[in-house]
Amino acid sequence: MPDYEAVIGLEVHVQLKTRSKIFCGCPTTFGAEPNTSVCPVCLGLPGSLPVLNETALRYSILTGIMLGSTISSFSKFDRKNYFYPDLPKNYQISQYDLPLCVGGELEIEFEGKRKRIGITRVHLEEDAGKLVHAEVEGEDSGVDFNRTGVPLLEIVSEPEISSPEEAFAYLKGLKLTLQYLGVSDCDMEKGSLRCDANVSVRPRGEKLLGVKVEVKNMNSFRAVQKALAYEIERQNRAIAEGQRIVQETRLWEAESEMTHPMRSKEEAHDYRYFPEPDLVPVMVDHALQEVLRASLPEAPLKRRDRLVAQYALPEYDVEVLTSERELADYFEACVTAGAEPKAASNLIMGEMLRLLKERALTLEGCKITPKHIVEILALVSSGAITGTTGKEVFAEMFETGKRPGEIVHSGGLAQISDQAELDRLADEVIAKNTKSVEDYRSGKAKAIGFLVGQVMKATKGKANPQMVNEILKKKLEKDSSKR
Numbered sequence: 001m002p003d004y005e006a007v008i009g010l011e012v013h014v015q016l017k018t019r020s021k022i023f024c025g026c027p028t029t030f031g032a033e034p035n036t037s038v039c040p041v042c043l044g045l046p047g048s049l050p051v052l053n054e055t056a057l058r059y060s061i062l063t064g065i066m067l068g069s070t071i072s073s074f075s076k077f078d079r080k081n082y083f084y085p086d087l088p089k090n091y092q093i094s095q096y097d098l099p100l101c102v103g104g105e106l107e108i109e110f111e112g113k114r115k116r117i118g119i120t121r122v123h124l125e126e127d128a129g130k131l132v133h134a135e136v137e138g139e140d141s142g143v144d145f146n147r148t149g150v151p152l153l154e155i156v157s158e159p160e161i162s163s164p165e166e167a168f169a170y171l172k173g174l175k176l177t178l179q180y181l182g183v184s185d186c187d188m189e190k191g192s193l194r195c196d197a198n199v200s201v202r203p204r205g206e207k208l209l210g211v212k213v214e215v216k217n218m219n220s221f222r223a224v225q226k227a228l229a230y231e232i233e234r235q236n237r238a239i240a241e242g243q244r245i246v247q248e249t250r251l252w253e254a255e256s257e258m259t260h261p262m263r264s265k266e267e268a269h270d271y272r273y274f275p276e277p278d279l280v281p282v283m284v285d286h287a288l289q290e291v292l293r294a295s296l297p298e299a300p301l302k303r304r305d306r307l308v309a310q311y312a313l314p315e316y317d318v319e320v321l322t323s324e325r326e327l328a329d330y331f332e333a334c335v336t337a338g339a340e341p342k343a344a345s346n347l348i349m350g351e352m353l354r355l356l357k358e359r360a361l362t363l364e365g366c367k368i369t370p371k372h373i374v375e376i377l378a379l380v381s382s383g384a385i386t387g388t389t390g391k392e393v394f395a396e397m398f399e400t401g402k403r404p405g406e407i408v409h410s411g412g413l414a415q416i417s418d419q420a421e422l423d424r425l426a427d428e429v430i431a432k433n434t435k436s437v438e439d440y441r442s443g444k445a446k447a448i449g450f451l452v453g454q455v456m457k458a459t460k461g462k463a464n465p466q467m468v469n470e471i472l473k474k475k476l477e478k479d480s481s482k483r
């Protein structure tokens with residue numbers, strides 16, 4: 001049996017983060033009471049006319065520029081005709097032969113290697129409604145039209161993905177890119193990112209593509225990966241058994257972890273596409289493209305590379321810091337304000353992310369400014385406060401937004417580096433802990449750790465640990481020579 005390879009192409013639909021729908025003024029709020037965000041336009045009532053949302057258009061062009069696509073100077077909308085209960089007009093306004101963006105690529109990282117996956121096209125269309133099926137017997141099923149007309153961007157990749165793991169990396173990279181652009185929140189749970197996969201197999205080295213199967217109904221990136229692995233295995237097995245692969249659409253079932261046939265794949269002519277007569281064609285001039293290009297953020301992988309080179313940070317740190325654009329912005333703002341990069345990175349990845357996660361907060365609502373970070377790092381590195389106190393100050397700063405210096409001052413948290421004070425405390429601890437003192441003198445060097453700990457405890461962690469260590473050592477050795 002020849003060695004077979006998989007060929008995968010992904011079709012990703014993302015809801016654009018606009019306030020209103022693509023062709024009317026209805027809000028796009030997720031989770032609103034069913035059928036409350038609707039109007040004659042998105043319900044497709046006779047006589048109503050669509051008007052294109054400019055922000056949706058800008059977001060789409062922005063995405064195209066980011067992916068290196070050619071932005072069409074002339075594109076148009078088309079009607080894609082099909083009947084479905086959640087599609088009130090019985091057609092969807094989409095783009096057929098003249099999409100907004102053509103070509104492009106997305107650089108992904110997979111098992112430590114970089115690869116560019118070609119983009120076929122990016123086009124704009126409207127979302128459909130949602131069928132809500134009865135969960136209890138006797139209850140009615142219904143249709144919610146709130147989602148009807150939410151702007152949807154379809155991003156189609158070239159069939160250049162060669163494994164389920166690579167598909168996962170592509171989705172991760174695409175999601176991060178769209179989040180950096182701020183055009184979609186890409187939340188698969190809320191359905192703002194959906195993915196269909198086209199997969200076929202062919203003998204390794206063969207140029208022609210095998211018969212492709214479309215797989216739908218995956219609700220997480222992991223599900224896409226699993227569904228592809230299952231489907232590749234199924235096709236390989238079928239070929240080995242001498243069966244023919246049928247071009248069809250199959251549904252992924254999460255419970256059984258299998259794909260099942262849904263329908264034979266429809267062809268473009270089944271949809272009877274024709275130009276949407278109620279919308280004017282879209283003409284994007286050079287000037288608009290330039291304005292949008294100037295507002296492009298740095299691509300996530302480019303930013304990672306730059307952060308490693310510019311701040312000499314470990315790969316791990318940079319991966320965490322660039323996992324959200326806001327986090328990377330925050331880190332760089334701290335460095336610009338004067339923070340030492342590695343120290344700032346440690347504090348952000350450690351205390352900051354821990355507290356944000358604990359309170360289920362985002363950076364947006366965080367009270368700690370980059371200036372606060374610079375100040376607290378300076379307090380710790382100069383020895384004005386101990387590392388332990390630093391964590392305490394950080395927690396209070398997180399709650400109140402007060403300056404670290406103010407917290408240290410009002411809480412009497414400054415590090416105790418006063419020789420006389422530490423001498424007195426060391427004497428007390430030596431007097432109270434004769435067992436550890438004897439242990440140390442009989443050669444158990446580790447026993448000093450306990451004694452240092454006792455002084456730290458007595459000062460609530462404020463004593464300068466290095467000084468305490470030295471003072472105790474001197475005292476213990478001096479006393480023993482006296483005997």
Ligand SMILES: [Zn+2]
Pocket residue numbers: 021024025026037038039040041042043149
């Ligand atoms: Zn509407």
